[in-house]
Amino acid sequence: MTTVIDGKQAAASVIEAVTAAAAALERDTGRRPGLAVVIVGNDPASHAYVSSKSRMAKQCGFKSVQHTLAEETSQETLMALVAELNADAEIDGVLVQLPLPRHLDSDAVIQSILPEKDVDGLHVVNAGKLATGDAETGLVSCTPAGAMILVRQIHGRDLSGLNALVIGRSNLFGKPMAQLLLAANATVTIGHSKSRDLPALARNADILVAAVGRAEMVKADWVKPGATVIDVGINRVPAPDKGEGKTRLVGDVAFAECAPVAGAISPVPGGVGPMTIAMLMANTVIAAYRANGKPAPKF
Ligand SMILES: Nc1nc2c(c(=O)[nH]1)N[C@@H](CN(C=O)c1ccc(C(=O)N[C@@H](CCC(=O)O)C(=O)O)cc1)CN2
Secondary structure: OOEEOOHHHHHHHHHHHHHHHHHHHHHHHOOOOEEEEEEEOOOHHHHHHHHHHHHHHHHOOOEEEEEEEOOOOOHHHHHHHHHHHHHOOOOOEEEEOOOOOOOOOHHHHHHOOOHHHOOOOOOHHHHHHHHOOOOOOOOOOHHHHHHHHHHHHHHOOOOOOOEEEEEOOOOOOHHHHHHHHHHOOOEEEEEOOOOOOHHHHHHOOOEEEEOOOOOOOEOHHHOOOOOEEEEOOOEEEEOHHHOOOOEEEEOOEOHHHHOOOOOEEOOOOOOHHHHHHHHHHHHHHHHHHHHOOOOOOOO
């Protein structure tokens, strides 16, 4: 029987623990964790994600600040805002929603966030700490951290002897996911658009993580029987059955055909997606504990 991994339930458990940790910090220090979320432009999906982040931060008992900037915002204005948030003692976490409009240099903006406030885990200092195994002082990118919690539900903390394939090599997901799997002792391969035979690599994987951004690309004959399949894709495709112009959300994995072959599989929606926001809250509470000189909770 295939296990369908419930990301909403896992996210709810993380949020419960974050809320308790935030309340304990406020009791001890009189300070609540503070999260600032910055969005530039008009992308409707990004606005929806940012609203969820701000709402969830409030629900967790944080000070929650949202900065909504116009599409034509200059690099200087955005960097000045990040500098202001870096200097704000009430703000523990700064997140700039991606993607930014094309005229802006995302990397320069992300690298200007103080590493200790980089709750997206994208600063080179945090990426470097992850790569060198420093889990104690760094911050890990939210989606891979969340995906790893789902993997742990199935396999526990030690992945010794298991082959893992991560399809995708982005800084936001593929690279940190591979590092987390490696740190848990898996034998890790990173596949991407230039890999010679992705289906063959996938068939060798006990843990198959798909983050390619191509709707339902992973087919049933890519999946090793009994494998754990983690789908990180978020693709909107036309859904004429729902009415003209309507869309539905699908992952990078063809769920209906892969589920019967897999041992465990995360759905889209309701799998990794909800974990992204939960882990952002976890990173913010971790940053707040550290800023107050207290040992940070683990998630
Ligand atoms: N600065 C960042 N930008 C972006 C990140 C990020 O981690 N940091 N990730 C994505 C978008 N994202 C959060 O920002 C995100 C994506 C998806 C979900 C989610 O809960 N998805 C639901 C479905 C939601 C829907 O119906 O559209 C699910 O999969 O169940 C949360 C957050 C890019 N930008």
